[in-house]
Amino acid sequence: MAPNLPYAGLTPDVVLDALDAAGLRGDGRILQLNSYENRVFQIHLEDGRIVVAKFYRAGRWRDEQILEEHVFAQELAEAEVPAVAPLVLVAPSAEMTTLSPATLLGTPATLAQWSAKPDATPWRYAVAPRCGGRSPELEDPAVLAWIGRFLARLHQVGERRPFAHRLGFDGTARVRAAVASLVDSPWIPMGAFEPWQRTALQALDTVDARLAGLPDLTLLRVHGDCHVGNLLWTPAGPHFVDLDDAVNGPAVQDLWMLLGGSRQEMQAQLGALLDGYETLREFDRRELVLVEPLRTLRLILHSHWIARRWDDPAFPIAFPNFDSPSYWAQQTTQLQEQLEAMAEPALVA
Structure with a gap:
């Protein structure tokens, strides 16, 4: 049986190009973070910000399911509950589009898709600000x-x-x-x-x-x-x-x-x-x-x-x-x- 390579082709250059298509220009520093289901990267931007980009595994969640997660995160942030909400993305590049299904029209565009080649399956991704921290002391x-x-x-x-x-x-x-x-x-x-x-x-x-x-x-x-x-x-x-x-x-x-x-x-x-x-x-x-x-x-x-x-x-x-x-x-x-x-x-x- 041929191996399943769900993230074949998702090289650092492709990751940086996808963010660049959304107006988030990286300065070349990129670190892959631990994640089995999706692929997650910490990226330094030229404007000094550090963001975390999540590239979703194809076929796991539908667009509307991902967007519902994003809306929940935004509701939490608006209620001042400490949860990291995704950034609202723009589409300055013709190769990149933001996704907002009809069921969620009117919600901010936080999910994007991008492909380096017109005939290739696009990557779906979201970007959030990096928020650090340590493990809590659960014995306290x-x-x-x-x-x-x-x-x-x-x-x-x-x-x-x-x-x-x-x-x-x-x-x-x-x-x-x-x-x-x-x-x-x-x-x-x-x-x-x-x-x-x-x-x-x-x-x-x-x-x-x-x-x-x-x-x-x-x-x-x-x-x-x-x-x-x-x-x-x-x-x-x-x-x-x-x-x-x-x-x-x-x-x-x-x-x-x-x-x-x-x-x-x-x-x-x-x-x-x-x-x-x-x-x-x-x-x-x-x-x-x-x-x-x-x-x-x-x-x-x-x-x-x-x-x-x-x-x-x-x-x-x-x-x-x-x-x-x-x-x-x-x-x-x-x-x-x-x-x-x-x-x-x-x-x-």
């Missing part, structure tokens, strides 16, 4: 409380209206489809998949049982991928740098990934987060029963994501054990541990 209750207040403010904006085009929380439906799609995957060693599949389906049955107790689960626009790598800390407090996985989901979706360690440690972390969160927004504590179910769904989807991207040369390098029996045995063990975690009472705070 004061830091967690501050993050809790930050998330409450994000959710206050998120609950104004739902996404119309981006993904929504659908329980286990999407994850069950992911498990089914892996049945004939050529990347999984013979004999390794069946134990994992059996355990995954058992875990999904348990998740469904937990969700059955929340028939009126409230969904709102959430960050969707709220882990420490997407949360940067500055003297002014926390800010998010990536809303690429923003979805309609429960509020707890943005809290559980910040919890780790022993049950006692997670209990203390959750208490600090909610101490901050509930100073600004009410939190439905029934959602705490979903902490381990949501962790389970993410664990399964992560394996499916790697399988879908395995013919991209970047993925075998990043996940060298994925096509080995040891990887799937380890994943099976982790799912068994999740079954045990989901059998325990929900965290309380």
Whole structure:
């Protein structure tokens, strides 16, 4: 099978030419940042600014889904919630166009497409100002409380209206489809998949049982991928740098990934987060029963994501054990541990 090269041809010169077409002239300094799904570059401009350009993987999101993410980021910025919003782009070059589908007409043009050759598939990209920071000290209750207040403010904006085009929380439906799609995957060693599949389906049955107790689960626009790598800390407090996985989901979706360690440690972390969160927004504590179910769904989807991207040369390098029996045995063990975690009472705070 020929390798899939989704970013073949995206050389530094092409990146700089694409930004130049939008009136953002680089001074030649360019650094590729860590990102598997998209390609992200830090670029110094001749006017002294430093920006981050994201080139989107073809076929992952539709234009209107990307633009909804951008609109959400702009709403957050206008509400003075620290999230990095993309720049509004102009099109001074005939080779570059900005995209604003009819469903989002009237919104600023933050998504562009550009091609060096008329007959080539254009690159879609967005540009944002660079905002630095460091990892937050999650062992500090004061830091967690501050993050809790930050998330409450994000959710206050998120609950104004739902996404119309981006993904929504659908329980286990999407994850069950992911498990089914892996049945004939050529990347999984013979004999390794069946134990994992059996355990995954058992875990999904348990998740469904937990969700059955929340028939009126409230969904709102959430960050969707709220882990420490997407949360940067500055003297002014926390800010998010990536809303690429923003979805309609429960509020707890943005809290559980910040919890780790022993049950006692997670209990203390959750208490600090909610101490901050509930100073600004009410939190439905029934959602705490979903902490381990949501962790389970993410664990399964992560394996499916790697399988879908395995013919991209970047993925075998990043996940060298994925096509080995040891990887799937380890994943099976982790799912068994999740079954045990989901059998325990929900965290309380």
